Amino acid sequence: MSKSTPTHFEDQLRAVLAVPSAREDFVAALGERLSRQASAARPLPRFGWKASPARVLSLGVLVVLLAALLIIGPQRVLAQVLDWLGYVPGVGFVDQEGGLRVLEAPVSQTREDITVTIVDVLIDAERTRLTFYFEGIRQELKPLSEDEPGCGDTPSLLLPNGKVYPILEGEGTGGPSWMREEFRYGPLPSDMNEIAVLVPCVPEVRPGAGPEDWVFTIRFIPAPDSFEVLPVLPLPVVTTSVEGAAQPHGMQLSVEELVELQDGYLFRGAFHWGNSAYENPEFWDLEFTLTDADGNKIPLEMSYAPAWPPQTFYTWTAQTQTKQLESPVTFTVEDVSVRVLAELGEENSFVLNIGENPQSGQVWPINKVLNLGGNLVTVKEVTFEVKMDGTYDLLASIQRDAEEITALNLSDQDNHSDMFVSSSGPGVDPDAGDLILGIGYDYLPVGLHHFWVDNYFLRLAGPWTATVDLSALTSSSPAPETAACLTQQGWEQLSHSLLASLPPEAGGRVLAQDFSVGGMLPTLRLSGLDGSQPQTIDIGSWASLSPDGRFVAYAHDGLRITDLVSGQTLVLIAEDSSYAIAWSPDGSRLAFIRGGEGLYLINADGSDLHPSLGASPDMIGVAGWLPDGNHVVVATRSPEGTQVQTVNIQTGAIEDDLVIQNLKGGFARLSPDGTRIAFSEATFGGTNYSVHVANLDGSEKRLIAESGSDLTFAAGAWSADDQWLILNVSRTTGPSYGELPVLLNVANCQAVLLPDLTGEIVDWAP
Amino acid sequence: MADNQADIDIVTYSSAASNPAEFDKIYQTFVQPVFRYLLSRVQNRDEAEELTAQTFLAALERLPGYRHNGHFPAWLFSIVRNKAADHFRRLHRRPEVALADTVPAEQVASDHRLPELAALLDKLPTNEQELLRLRFVAELSFAEIAALQGRNLDAVKKSTYRLLDRLHAQLEPDHE
Numbered sequence: 037m038s039k040s041t042p043t044h045f046e047d048q049l050r051a052v053l054a055v056p057s058a059r060e061d062f063v064a065a066l067g068e069r070l071s072r073q074a075s076a077a078r079p080l081p082r083f084g085w086k087a088s089p090a091r092v093l094s095l096g097v098l099v100v101l102l103a104a105l106l107i108i109g110p111q112r113v114l115a116q117v118l119d120w121l122g123y124v125p126g127v128g129f130v131d132q133e134g135g136l137r138v139l140e141a142p143v144s145q146t147r148e149d150i151t152v153t154i155v156d157v158l159i160d161a162e163r164t165r166l167t168f169y170f171e172g173i174r175q176e177l178k179p180l181s182e183d184e185p186g187c188g189d190t191p192s193l194l195l196p197n198g199k200v201y202p203i204l205e206g207e208g209t210g211g212p213s214w215m216r217e218e219f220r221y222g223p224l225p226s227d228m229n230e231i232a233v234l235v236p237c238v239p240e241v242r243p244g245a246g247p248e249d250w251v252f253t254i255r256f257i258p259a260p261d262s263f264e265v266l267p268v269l270p271l272p273v274v275t276t277s278v279e280g281a282a283q284p285h286g287m288q289l290s291v292e293e294l295v296e297l298q299d300g301y302l303f304r305g306a307f308h309w310g311n312s313a314y315e316n317p318e319f320w321d322l323e324f325t326l327t328d329a330d331g332n333k334i335p336l337e338m339s340y341a342p343a344w345p346p347q348t349f350y351t352w353t354a355q356t357q358t359k360q361l362e363s364p365v366t367f368t369v370e371d372v373s374v375r376v377l378a379e380l381g382e383e384n385s386f387v388l389n390i391g392e393n394p395q396s397g398q399v400w401p402i403n404k405v406l407n408l409g410g411n412l413v414t415v416k417e418v419t420f421e422v423k424m425d426g427t428y429d430l431l432a433s434i435q436r437d438a439e440e441i442t443a444l445n446l447s448d449q450d451n452h453s454d455m456f457v458s459s460s461g462p463g464v465d466p467d468a469g470d471l472i473l474g475i476g477y478d479y480l481p482v483g484l485h486h487f488w489v490d491n492y493f494l495r496l497a498g499p500w501t502a503t504v505d506l507s508a509l510t511s512s513s514p515a516p517e518t519a520a521c522l523t524q525q526g527w528e529q530l531s532h533s534l535l536a537s538l539p540p541e542a543g544g545r546v547l548a549q550d551f552s553v554g555g556m557l558p559t560l561r562l563s564g565l566d567g568s569q570p571q572t573i574d575i576g577s578w579a580s581l582s583p584d585g586r587f588v589a590y591a592h593d594g595l596r597i598t599d600l601v602s603g604q605t606l607v608l609i610a611e612d613s614s615y616a617i618a619w620s621p622d623g624s625r626l627a628f629i630r631g632g633e634g635l636y637l638i639n640a641d642g643s644d645l646h647p648s649l650g651a652s653p654d655m656i657g658v659a660g661w662l663p664d665g666n667h668v669v670v671a672t673r674s675p676e677g678t679q680v681q682t683v684n685i686q687t688g689a690i691e692d693d694l695v696i697q698n699l700k701g702g703f704a705r706l707s708p709d710g711t712r713i714a715f716s717e718a719t720f721g722g723t724n725y726s727v728h729v730a731n732l733d734g735s736e737k738r739l740i741a742e743s744g745s746d747l748t749f750a751a752g753a754w755s756a757d758d759q760w761l762i763l764n765v766s767r768t769t770g771p772s773y774g775e776l777p778v779l780l781n782v783a784n785c786q787a788v789l790l791p792d793l794t795g796e797i798v799d800w801a802p
Numbered sequence: 803m804a805d806n807q808a809d810i811d812i813v814t815y816s817s818a819a820s821n822p823a824e825f826d827k828i829y830q831t832f833v834q835p836v837f838r839y840l841l842s843r844v845q846n847r848d849e850a851e852e853l854t855a856q857t858f859l860a861a862l863e864r865l866p867g868y869r870h871n872g873h874f875p876a877w878l879f880s881i882v883r884n885k886a887a888d889h890f891r892r893l894h895r896r897p898e899v900a901l902a903d904t905v906p907a908e909q910v911a912s913d914h915r916l917p918e919l920a921a922l923l924d925k926l927p928t929n930e931q932e933l934l935r936l937r938f939v940a941e942l943s944f945a946e947i948a949a950l951q952g953r954n955l956d957a958v959k960k961s962t963y964r965l966l967d968r969l970h971a972q973l974e975p976d977h978e
Contacts, residue, residue, distance in 0.1 A: 045966065045973075048916060048973075049919070049934070049938055049969070052916050052919050052923060053842070053934060053938045053939050055838050055841045055842050055939060056838075056847075057834050057837065058833060058834055058838075058850075058854065062851050063834075066829075066855050066858065067826060067829055069855075070826070070829055070862055071825070071826060188889075202852050202855050202859075204856065205888075222859060222863075377953075378954075379955075380956060380957065447957075449957070449960065452964065452968075491952075
């Protein structure tokens, strides 16, 4: 408290901020429960290692068995030793001490047309995992706006003694009418095989709008012998680096456990910084690569467990999708980006007297070198700016003498602004390499100001490596997916080479949605593939060409059809909820998705608007019509991903086709003959969606265009003869559909750039 | 809270995860500050109790990995704040509840300035409300707040003093 503020003010503050204390019975009950938990607790294993005599004995046996393994050859003897730690595909690592328990049978209840099912339970020595499935959630029960909350209370477990077990963590996914959630609780006592589950409300439903306070009784049984638990194999920790130093910057990479999956490996390890100069670094850009003995880079899917201070390591897992790896394999982290907090000192601060009347554009030279943990930067000058909104900025130009500094944060101790202010970094000037940092003020700053760098980002060079010998474990697995027809590198080569001629069969007209003009909706344009006979139609989205190429259906303040010959536009539906529009093969009607309701049909003259038989609100896309005109292929959100379905619009019968791993509907395009589908799905270890083609039943699936780190491909339109696909190309940063599309032959991978087309190509008529 | 912490030494922290008596010392010391902080955030007793339970269960589980560095309350309150953040995320709700919702009538009777002070507190930015909450509701020391927020100790002290001066000046303009 400053000397000028009376001490009783703090008392006033405490009085205003006072909140009641916890109830005595609550404190006692929780204390009792924690006491029981502490009594039952054991030291947490470091990745599953437990230092009990039984474990030490097991370790000794393991060493012997490892030796035997190397001499005798690959055998599954290791699996017998660490039988207390296992891996359950789709769940993760489990502690099997005391045995695993599962749900005796799924339990369901239906109230007011909403069904809640406890689908799955898995109990191990560390956790109780419950999976819930909610279905029948109707749109009218959901919040009307984003500001209105839906059900936020989570299920809890009610023990026979009346105590409530709250959740520790959980996650979920859902579609328009369903939610699937998994929640994890503490471990249940081994003698407790029946509990009640309290479900206060249904996710996404407004409080009071739907059925609440569900109570289930569930029972557990020992996991059957058929329950798949994969053995976890410990690995010798081997860490090396190119320069021979095991721990660049005092940090270390280790790989400590391995799980052999059906089609790949799961590695688990850690990245340690306990011996580094950094007490509590925040790691950014911790990127792993895995290479085999042949130098092949192996695609990985990574996950990380956060470090809870003062823990000084991250736990990571890395999964491959193949076991065809030439041993040994090496994990490498080339460099890391670390955020370091700095305490105020002479070496990282400077003082500036702004004077009593600073003027916009006024510059003060500083020329002070700051030392940030041995890394030098120079504060060159500070500039004062008056902003349009009446606030003020002080901009510091900072030269990075040490390249390791990638960003830093500047604070002004004397900034009394009420608004949230921060220095904006990194603000790199690409020419000068300087950082331009701004500090905002909501009042005119004057007089003496003390600035200091309170945190900065360092790029620390490694590499850190860890090598694993898999020679005793490698077994057969399906070969990885064959290479794509087109990659980012391939597209870049195309765009820098002489342009190839369009194949003779690439005629007809294409429909493009051009966002470059600006505005909420793109401009719809028609042209030849060579850009000839361009025709601007209207603004709109979800555009689709009629089979004869004469009409365009699109969404623009409703659903419209424009006659390209007469120029007349017919508004079929005036309200704005139609998307994913597709013409029937005979051009007489349209199929489309109505938001929140699913598949709808309407005649081209606007008559007979109705939901399709078999429609469900979880249908979120239309891939196309089958040639018979009686079936529409749709994309439906499901717990497994996007389920492609063929809907018989005459009978409502639905046939499930392939499942696309894409939560946004897969951007599916059905070939004109109705036999194949092009769609977007992430490749293993990739970050962007890539284009695949498969038969409707999912067979003969091929990766045809693999998106790169900053270039994304998406299927645009099929040719009438089903041989060619137009792929839209965009940068992951920057304007969408800003790059030249490609014409790709699906059978022989011939690729031709389409330099005369702009925008997103959405349809193609002969 | 500083006085009670003196009873909890390094031995307690390291053995508490499997020693009920040791963990109970920790629990009894921190349960009220944790509960009051959470109640101040969520403004609902049932929710605050549930979050308090979740906090200590999580703390018990993670305690074996804790390496004592003199800032145990900062470690504990990092869990508390994460639980509160998870709670608001589940509710799809921004955690902007009133810092001082209503002042009890008996307090107003003794000091008529309190409602005015409560109104001033409600207008503070979130980060300043949090500073007051940590200092005067959770009763963390400046060092603990600095460790929790990853800030310099002097900076935390100065931020707090400046804020109190400002509030006091706004409350007592005649005395500036």
